Amino acid sequence: xxxxxxxxxxxxxxxxxxxxxxxxxxxxxxxxxxxxxxxxxxxxxxxxxxxxxxxxxxxxxxxxxxxxxxxxxxxxxxxxxxxxxxxxxxxxxxxxxxxxxxxxxxxxxxxxxxxxxxxxxxxxxxxxxxxxxxxxxxxxxxxxxxxxxxxxxxxxxxxxxxxxxxxxxxxxxxxxxxxxxx
Amino acid sequence: xxxxxxxxxxxxxxxxxxxxxxxxxxxxxxxxxxxxxxxxxxxxxxxxxxxxxxxxxx
Numbered sequence: 001x002x003x004x005x006x007x008x009x010x011x012x013x014x015x016x017x018x019x020x021x022x023x024x025x026x027x028x029x030x031x032x033x034x035x036x037x038x039x040x041x042x043x044x045x046x047x048x049x050x051x052x053x054x055x056x057x058x059x060x061x062x063x064x065x066x067x068x069x070x071x072x073x074x075x076x077x078x079x080x081x082x083x084x085x086x087x088x089x090x091x092x093x094x095x096x097x098x099x100x101x102x103x104x105x106x107x108x109x110x111x112x113x114x115x116x117x118x119x120x121x122x123x124x125x126x127x128x129x130x131x132x133x134x135x136x137x138x139x140x141x142x143x144x145x146x147x148x149x150x151x152x153x154x155x156x157x158x159x160x161x162x163x164x165x166x167x168x169x170x171x172x173x174x175x176x177x178x179x180x181x182x
Numbered sequence: 183x184x185x186x187x188x189x190x191x192x193x194x195x196x197x198x199x200x201x202x203x204x205x206x207x208x209x210x211x212x213x214x215x216x217x218x219x220x221x222x223x224x225x226x227x228x229x230x231x232x233x234x235x236x237x238x239x240x
Contacts, residue, residue: 021236088187092185092186092187095185096185096186096187096188097185097186097187097218098186098218098219101186101216101217101218101219101221102218102219102221102222102225103221104221104224105221105224105225105228108224108225108228111232112231112232112235117232118232118235118236121232121233121236122236137233139198140229140230140233140234141233141234141236146198146199161194161195161198164194164197164198165190165191165194165195168194168197168226168229169190169194171229172222172225172226172229175229
């Protein structure tokens, strides 16, 4: 029992990192992790070594994260209002062509082998507005369907696509500047 | 003819839902002749891959 408790506790740092990436709010992330650890210790029999402990805990955490996002979009306290999309107008000229056409990124796959690349990626993610980041992470990190994301975030399908587009455009710009700069 | 602005938006949407036949066709035509958007598309695929790896790593 105490051994199990210690093992579960040993995953706390990992879970907190995971939750912080998703929720973008340290306190909300700590709450979600705390709830996860309590649920895990309560449901020890539910684990029974059937799967990897970390995988099992992450599964519980995902539900807690969804709960937190749901609560937040109901209360709308975590999420500041979003800016409009005119931010990207500067990237295109009046005829809708790239002001500065994207250049090919040199050896992108080599970047995936580098620790520093992921630090740069995380830094770029941290710069996204909260709701934009949540939509993007729900989609790309947790693999939810767009329809479910819209529902969780309480936005229309069109708004959802705009959020995802905005996230991808901003991440591209950010990685271009911070990592793939010439 | 799609503009790059429209094409970039369709590339992004195409990652989240199946585009209608007309849009897919117009996007394919645009990508075939536009290096900027074609690079953009590759970068979006890369971003997807990178975020998946982030999951493995964290």
